[in-house]
Amino acid sequence: MSKRFSNILIPGISVILGLLVGAIVMIVSGYDPVEGYIALWNGIFGDAYTIGETIRQITPYILAGLAVAFAFRSGLFNIGVEGQLIVGWFAAAYVGITFDDLPKMIHLPLAIIAAALAGALWGFIPGLLKAKFKVHEVIVTIMMNYIALHTSNALIRAVSDGGDNTGAIQPTASLRSAFLENMTDYSRLHYGILIALAMVLVMWLILEKTTRGFELKAVGLNQHASEYSGMNVNKNIILAMVISGAFAGLAGAMEALGTFGFASVKGGFTGIGFDGIAVALLGANTPLGVIFGATLFGSLKYGATNMPNEAGIPEEIVSIIIAIIIFFVASGYVIRLLLERFSKKKEAK
Template identity: 55%
Template sequence: MKQLLTGKLFGILIPFIAIFFGFLAGAIVMLFSGNNPIEAYVALVTGIFGDIYYFGETLQRMTPLIFSGLAVAFAFRAGLLNIGVEGQLMVGWFTSVLVGISIEAPMIIHLPLAILAGAAAGALWGVVPGYLKARLEVHEVIVTIMMNYIAMHVVNHFIRNNFLASGQRTEFVAPTASLASDFLSNLTDFSRLHWGFFLGIAACFLMWFILWKTKKGFEYRAVGYNKNASMYAGMNVKANIVSSMAISGAFAGVGGAMAGLGTYRYVEIFSSFTNLGFDGIAVALLGNSNALGIFFSAFLFGGLKEGSGNMQAQAGIAPEVVEIIIAMIIFFVASSYLIRWIYSKLQPNKKEGK
């Protein structure tokens, strides 16, 4: 049993253990603040599954989180820490909307072009830290964090000076570039669920296929495990670093396009970060950088975001409590080694020969 819990099974159990302790910590916080945690969690579940509208909104909320989680996970598999998903998502959002409002074309051309534009913008934003890492050994964490601020201010500049309409937003994208679906909306009692959700499922499969079924994916994973050994084996480590950051940025850029073409269909002044990119770090961490795990992790975080409103309305719980739960889940996932150590200490010592 101990061998199982220190191997693959342990890696599967860790997210569930982290979620349990995260919700337990949230319950303790609610008890100390004078709230009923059982009532709060019932309201949370009701806010996710209690109505088809809430469920549709949960799926809508998880869609960009799938892409931001994939972006973080893809870079991590290649041995890189992409903390710039927020900025990459932002430029992807803006670029996709720009194509959506500036071009007239049939949907079969216009919609894919807008999505690809978002992917290209995100990839370009990812190439810069990748190139600096590969050529100059500049740590990607520093560069990607700084590029988040560059993205926000550059995007805001163009919105303010060129595309701002009434209400502090751009005009809506053309119907031929919209991911909105009357069918899905009617199916979920007029929620904002759109076709991007199915693109998120396809993106999970794409990441899995690239990393585990292609020669290039093997190189990415090899570089992530050991750069020196990969270089000795004849792999172009520098090129792999740049291209993996480009692919990571492309995933993030498409995540921005999902928000810009599906949920909101415009962009507004970014006074602060959207947090979709930063939440992607948590999604990837909880999903163990695995495509399937990221899908379910995104559903959890989307559900927490959607259900928090119902917790506040029905149980009087402050929305900050949900943030505490998310933070504690991340903490326990990051502290998996601590859980392993505690488990090993709880096991009875076995003498040799017995």
């Protein structure tokens, strides 16, 4: 079996198995799986509005997945994507509301850059601690998530004089588009999807076409060998976390400048940054794979919201079904191993 064919076949088998087991869960729970999956399909592709909302949901997942994947490829486990996203969200919203006399061609890029810089700064801190003091990035990034959440909440209250949100950003800083909204029956689809796809290309170019990308991957594979060959390991660790944080900050910008148009006080985490870990793993930490993982994750997340309404399936059962489907997709390695063994036995005969 060719590698290209197996790369297409295995995810397909994984999704089918996940759907079958999900159907069994629905049957055991007393619900009709056909109605459930029709509702899921309609929630994703039912009309122009749901398609627009599905793409809108996928957008921050792509960037969060890239953030996690980039760190993984450099040998780092960035669990702080959630916090980096939150500070990026606030930074983009703050710039979006503060300047009211700038043209769109300056204001919008400035807000996006501010979000990327805020996320990069939040990634720089654990990167520096890892490089200089060997503090494990998992511990630091987890703690930085909580600092980001409560710091951004305090800043939002300060900016809004005790209010719960920053207020709407200026139209000149918005990613919203009348063209996209009209095309998708007034969904919240915005131009952020183009930025997310552009960042996929940027990650691929950095890792595959630059000397720095080669060093980052080398450090990720073996720090001692990289250092022996003359590479600056500490510099690459910091740089990897900074770039990873910038991707996460951009994910926050998509929410601030596109989906919501403001930043609000949060009672808890958004979950997008943590879901980015699953997106990256589903995509095997590759740029193109992240698009697949984000598309699957975002589609299931948004489409599943229609299952309680249309099919009457409780949200708890819906969450179990979605988790089962993702579990089987993530278990593609086991399916690949079984297919390879089957192929070898067939060749031996």
